Amino acid sequence: MLTKEDLKKVEKYCKDEINTYLLYKTLSNYSKDNKIKDDLKKLSEQELEHYNFWKSIIGHECEPDIKPGLLFRVLYRLFGPVFTLQVLENNESATIDEYKQFLEKLENDYQKSILKKIIQDEETHERQIIGDIKDVRVKYLSYVALGLADAIVEVSGVHAGFLGATDKTIIAGVAGLVVGFSAALSMAGAAYLQAKQEKTIRASSGAIVTGFSYLLTVVILALPYLLLRNIIEAFVISLFFATAMISGFTYYSSIIHTQRFSKEIIESLLMLFLTAIAGFFFGDLIGKVFGIRALIG
Incomplete structure (x- = not known):
C-alpha cells in the first residue's frame, strides 16, 4: 500500500515525465533534420509512455511545470541537439535511482515489470538514441x-x-x-x-x-x-x-x-x-x- 509520501513522489515523477515529453516534442517540431526529428519523436513517445504509467498509479492527470518557448528553442539552435539532450538526461540520472528504490514499494507484479522497462529505457535506450544523433557542432x-x-x-x-x-x-x-x-x-x-x-x-x-x-x-x-x-x-x-x-x-x-x-x-x-x-x-x-x-x- 502506497503512503501519502509515496504518492507525493509519484506526483513528482508524473510531472517530470510530462515536462520531458513536452520538451522532446517541442524540439522534434523545431528540428529541421529528419533523422534528428525522428529520434526526438521516439524519445517524446517514450516519455509519454512513462508519464501514462505514473498517471495510472496516481489516478489523475499531471499538469506540466514548464512551457517550452522561444528561449529554449534558441538555446537548442545555438548549442545543438546533443548538448541539449545530454543536459536533460543528466538531470534524470538521480531519478533513475529513485525509480529503483520505488520498485520495492510496488506490490503489483505487472506494475513492477513496467517500471523495470522504464528504468531500462532511461539507462540504455535514451542514451543510445542520443548517441546516434549526428551534430555538426560535435563533429x-x-x-x-x-x-x-x-x-x-x-x-x-x-x-x-x-x-x-x-x-x-x-x-x-x-x-x-x-x-x-x-x-x-x-x-x-x-x-x-x-x-x-x-x-x-x-x-x-x-x-x-x-x-x-x-x-x-x-x-x-x-x-x-x-x-x-x-x-x-x-x-x-x-x-x-x-x-x-x-x-x-x-x-x-x-x-x-x-x-x-x-x-x-x-x-x-x-x-x-x-x-x-x-x-x-x-x-x-x-x-x-x-x-x-x-x-x-
Whole structure:
C-alpha cells in the first residue's frame, strides 16, 4: 500500500515525465533534420509512455511545470541537439535511482515489470538514441578545442610575460596579436594535416575552424590591453575573459562527452594559471637582463 509520501513522489515523477515529453516534442517540431526529428519523436513517445504509467498509479492527470518557448528553442539552435539532450538526461540520472528504490514499494507484479522497462529505457535506450544523433557542432568540437584552448594558454602566457617586462599595455596587446596571428596560421596548418589523416571531416574545414577559433580568442584576450592604459587592470580583465571562455567550453565539452566537469576544469585552469605565472617570471627576468623597462618603459 502506497503512503501519502509515496504518492507525493509519484506526483513528482508524473510531472517530470510530462515536462520531458513536452520538451522532446517541442524540439522534434523545431528540428529541421529528419533523422534528428525522428529520434526526438521516439524519445517524446517514450516519455509519454512513462508519464501514462505514473498517471495510472496516481489516478489523475499531471499538469506540466514548464512551457517550452522561444528561449529554449534558441538555446537548442545555438548549442545543438546533443548538448541539449545530454543536459536533460543528466538531470534524470538521480531519478533513475529513485525509480529503483520505488520498485520495492510496488506490490503489483505487472506494475513492477513496467517500471523495470522504464528504468531500462532511461539507462540504455535514451542514451543510445542520443548517441546516434549526428551534430555538426560535435563533429568540429575537437578542432574548436584545438584553437581555443591553445590560444588561451599561449596568449595569456605572452601577456603575462609582458606584464613582467613593461608597463605599456599597447605593447603587450600588439605583441599578443602578432604572436596570436602567427600561431593561428600554424595551428590551422596543423589542423589541416590532422584532418587529412583522420578523414572524418574536410581538411579545409578543420583548418578554418581551428584558425578562426584561435584568432577570435586572441582578439578577445588582447582587447583589454588595447582599450586600457593600466597593465594590471588589463591583465586581470584578460585573464577573466580567458577563465570564462575556458570554463564555458569545458562545461560544453564535458556535457557532450559525459565527462566530469570538475576534473576537466581544474586541469584546464591549472594549466592556464601556471602558464601565466611562468610567463610573468620569464618576462620579468628578460626585462631585467636586457633592460627592457629602461628602453620602452
